[in-house]
């Protein structure tokens with residue numbers, strides 16, 4: 376823990392700037408009351424920036440980002456039907472490039488059902504689990520291509536890459552986290568009944584690493600069955616470890632059963648601390664509600680708490696989480712507050 380924190384802020388597109396402003400507001404309040412100096416540097420990046428400049432993410436910008444303690448990220452991307460920017464360009468060339476370049480191999484996505492949240496589930500039980508999603512491999516790496524494009528014989532491939540090194544380090548991280556939690560349970564999620572090459576590497580890796588953690592109970596679910604239990608019995612989960620794509624899908628589902636995507640926080644973490652980690656809400660730029668102060672900034676604020684925790688300011692992070700929990704418990708579903716009013720209330724509670 377240090378007395379100053381130097382953060383890069385990439386607010387991005389759509390609701391990104393709206394929710395990030397509230398997260399920064401809360402960060403300022405939380406650090407000031409601990410006497411910690413907070414330095415913020417804004418980086419203009421995203422779809423709007425690409426449209427204005429043609430630039431996605433230069434090597435010089437990555438180098439500059441490496442100089443900060445951590446990155447707070449809002450959201451990027453255009454509306455799915457927007458043709459002014461090629462689909463996937465910003466997601467791949469900015470967001471994924473950051474995760475890969477800065478070696479964010481643990482994509483940490485906690486799911487908790489806060490008191491006062493209306494879950495769509497009939498009997499949700501006490502939901503409190505964390506998904507450890509692999510962040511640098513899988514079908515995300517861009518390994519593939521198109522043959523005979525535009526013809527009836529077109530063939531498109533998107534090959535999932537899983538290395539022993541990459542799988543082992545994220546699986547070990549999942550076991551470590553499970554070992555530190557009271558329930559000490561790890562569920563690994565894959566599809567090794569069909570994806571036998573990658574799936575069996577994951578299976579063998581989990582079995583090998585499990586020997587180092589005799590106190591952790593290990594469970595396995597095929598990803599399709601995992602989606603059943605996330606809805607019918609989410610209380611069964613403690614730590615879930617899974618690959619990049621399965622983790623993307625199940626964490627939106629996890630958000631939906633714990634009060635919605637507006638509450639779901641995440642960290643893209645470089646556990647070896649060879650580069651800054653990056654904290655962001657699970658949600659995207661939500662073009663359908665952008666610019667209207669309708670977005671819930673809670674996910675961004677909880678992501679800022681994860682950032683503080685990662686930098687060793689656990690007490691400040693816990694205070695933010697408590698302020699968020701109190702705010703959520705007092706929400707009136709019949710009268711939605713503007714984005715900035717939610718940030719003001721949480722900052723004031725600190």
Ligand SMILES: NC(=O)c1ccc[n+]([C@@H]2O[C@H](COP(=O)([O-])OP(=O)(O)OC[C@H]3O[C@@H](n4cnc5c(N)ncnc54)[C@H](O)[C@@H]3O)[C@@H](O)[C@H]2O)c1
Nearest residue numbers: 450451452453454636637657658659660661663664670671
């Ligand atoms: N990390 C990121 O930057 C990130 C993540 C996901 C999607 N995206 C991009 O965002 C764009 C939109 O994607 P999408 O529509 O599939 O997903 P999305 O998460 O942006 O939106 C899905 C739905 O959730 C709602 N929503 C999202 N955040 C909310 C919040 N804070 N408060 C209240 N409602 C919220 C939206 O209004 C929308 O109805 C795309 O360009 C996509 O690629 C970016």
Ligand SMILES: CC(C)[C@H](C(=O)O)[C@@H](O)C(=O)O
Nearest residue numbers: 452466467470471623657659
């Ligand atoms: C926008 C996209 C690249 C990203 C992902 O798939 O990881 C998003 O959906 C997320 O969950 O952070």
Ligand SMILES: [Mg+2]
Nearest residue numbers: 623624627657
């Ligand atoms: Mg996603």
